[in-house]
Amino acid sequence: MKYSLPVDIFYLPKMPPPEQRVERDMYVLFDADLIAAPDAAFFDQEHWRHSGAMLAEASGRGAACIFKHAGKVFVLRHYRRGGLIARISADRYLWTGLERTRAWREWKLLALMQAAGLPVPHPIAARVQRHGVFYSADLITRYIDGATPLADMIAARALSLAEWGRIGMTIARFHADHIFHADLNARNILLTDADAVYLIDFDKAKRCDPGSWQQGNLARLRRSLDKFKAANAGLHFDDAAWNALTAAYGAALSQGSSASR
Numbered sequence: 001m002k003y004s005l006p007v008d009i010f011y012l013p014k015m016p017p018p019e020q021r022v023e024r025d026m027y028v029l030f031d032a033d034l035i036a037a038p039d040a041a042f043f044d045q046e047h048w049r050h051s052g053a054m055l056a057e058a059s060g061r062g063a064a065c066i067f068k069h070a071g072k073v074f075v076l077r078h079y080r081r082g083g084l085i086a087r088i089s090a091d092r093y094l095w096t097g098l099e100r101t102r103a104w105r106e107w108k109l110l111a112l113m114q115a116a117g118l119p120v121p122h123p124i125a126a127r128v129q130r131h132g133v134f135y136s137a138d139l140i141t142r143y144i145d146g147a148t149p150l151a152d153m154i155a156a157r158a159l160s161l162a163e164w165g166r167i168g169m170t171i172a173r174f175h176a177d178h179i180f181h182a183d184l185n186a187r188n189i190l191l192t193d194a195d196a197v198y199l200i201d202f203d204k205a206k207r208c209d210p211g212s213w214q215q216g217n218l219a220r221l222r223r224s225l226d227k228f229k230a231a232n233a234g235l236h237f238d239d240a241a242w243n244a245l246t247a248a249y250g251a252a253l254s255q256g257s258s259a260s261r
Helices: 045-050 102-115 150-156 161-176 213-231 239-260
Strands: 019-023 026-030 054-057 064-069 072-078 123-131 134-142 147-149 189-192 197-199
Touching: 026 102, 045 054, 045 064, 045 072, 102 123, 102 134, 147 150, 150 189, 150 213, 161 189, 161 197, 161 213, 161 239, 213 239
Parallel strands: none
Antiparallel strands: 019 026, 026 123, 054 064, 064 072, 072 134, 123 134, 147 189, 189 197
């Protein structure tokens, strides 16, 4: 199977092909090293709730749940629309081919990024369900132990400038590998108890040639942080924190770009 993305990933390591199964109008992509071929129930939040395996649940668009299965903890996310179009169709997307579905693209991009050593959740399974000319989709990833969203972390305590710097260096790693994150905000950055930094939620992410999108990613993150600050005056975020992040980002991106030449 080829990994099809907008820009050829010519430098990433070769990966073993994921397993696929097709059952009527349901298409499933999964990591056979971690789970057996999943059925429809594996992607059903109600199934995990009623079985008592659900550990936590989130509300809102892109609602997700955390569940335990075979001694491992996973995150299940159902793809949902936002904005005005959600009033017409909450979770249906136009079918233009399996390889172009959101779940297929995100699963494969996550697998490729993980193989390249980038700090992302391990992709476990993706499901695409056809509904005539439309489809719905789900994605399951491995839960990251001891991880807290940046927005929650800085609501609870101040980060050191070194911690802000690690966030900047992590973003630079993705940008050096030409990864455009479509929604880089303070909830899609996770900090772990082991001082690691992860990025999550790569829906609509893609590889791009270097350009203005890199600063656009940072600007989006700054707007997100400012929005959280406006809602909570006690949030531990200020210009010194931002300067530490951007300084580390610039230095790391410069090193990464030099190393790739």
